[in-house]
Amino acid sequence: GQSLEQPSEVTAVEGAIVQINCTYQTSGFYGLSWYQQHDGGAPTFLSYNALDGLEETGRFSSFLSRSDSYGYLLLQELQMKDSASYFCAVRESDYGQNFVFGPGTRLSVLP
Amino acid sequence: EAQVTQNPRYLITVTGKKLTVTCSQNMNHEYMSWYRQDPGLGLRQIYYSMNVEVTDKGDVPEGYKVSRKEKRNFPLILESPSPNQTSLYFCASSPTSGRAYEQYFGPGTRLTVT
Numbered sequence: 001g002q003s004l005e006q007p008s009e010v011t012a013v014e015g016a017i018v019q020i021n022c023t024y025q026t027s028g029f030y031g032l033s034w035y036q037q038h039d040g041g042a043p044t045f046l047s048y049n050a051l052d053g054l055e056e057t058g059r060f061s062s063f064l065s066r067s068d069s070y071g072y073l074l075l076q077e078l079q080m081k082d083s084a085s086y087f088c089a090v091r092e093s094d095y096g097q098n099f100v101f102g103p104g105t106r107l108s109v110l111p
Numbered sequence: 112e113a114q115v116t117q118n119p120r121y122l123i124t125v126t127g128k129k130l131t132v133t134c135s136q137n138m139n140h141e142y143m144s145w146y147r148q149d150p151g152l153g154l155r156q157i158y159y160s161m162n163v164e165v166t167d168k169g170d171v172p173e174g175y176k177v178s179r180k181e182k183r184n185f186p187l188i189l190e191s192p193s194p195n196q197t198s199l200y201f202c203a204s205s206p207t208s209g210r211a212y213e214q215y216f217g218p219g220t221r222l223t224v225t
Contacts, residue, residue: 002170042218043154043216045214101153101156
């Protein structure tokens with residue numbers, strides 16, 4: 001079967017660094033994406049890794065290790081507005097648009 | 112403003128009454144998808160479309176139909192809704208030009224089937 005695993009909840013304080021892990025087991029793999037979703041809102045795209053290594057976008061970074069079927073999202077200098085759910089998603093084919101999403105990690109940032 | 116729109120945003124209906132949720136994007140994107148979101152399950156893909164008249168099943172297509180007659184529109188049809196289709200539905204679009212992985216989501220449609 002296909003599955004992605006993420007921690008269900010993570011809590012951190014303002015200004016800290018937090019890492020959200022994602023492990024995957026899918027029929028195909030052509031990249032790992034990360035999305036943020038605030039309560040009542042739509043998912044918004046954060047980052048994407050097709051190859052091994054680290055991708056940095058401002059305070060957010062994402063890492064991928066294809067040999068370990070593992071990736072993570074790193075959030076630095078946490079702010080209250082970062083409190084949201086974060087989803088990893090695997091793109092299963094290079095020519096299609098079939099994505100498998102993880103169950104999501106709810107991040108709470110405390111003052 | 113570049114956006115994906117969905118209508119209606121909220122819908123309460125009864126079992127068996129056919130309904131359509133519309134989705135439209137103004138970014139000239141080739142790819143479009145429908146997802147449902149249920150607590151603890153993340154987003155599950157229902158159908159996707161790679162261009163006009165080209166659609167394919169996602170992970171949970173049972174009970175749903177789609178059509179792509181125009182590039183900008185991708186309606187989701189529930190021919191005979193059942194209570195287990197009560198969910199939050201999202202439409203998404205993305206370009207093919209090297210950034211097909213970057214999906215833009217609509218605001219969501221909360222559907223309740225009684």
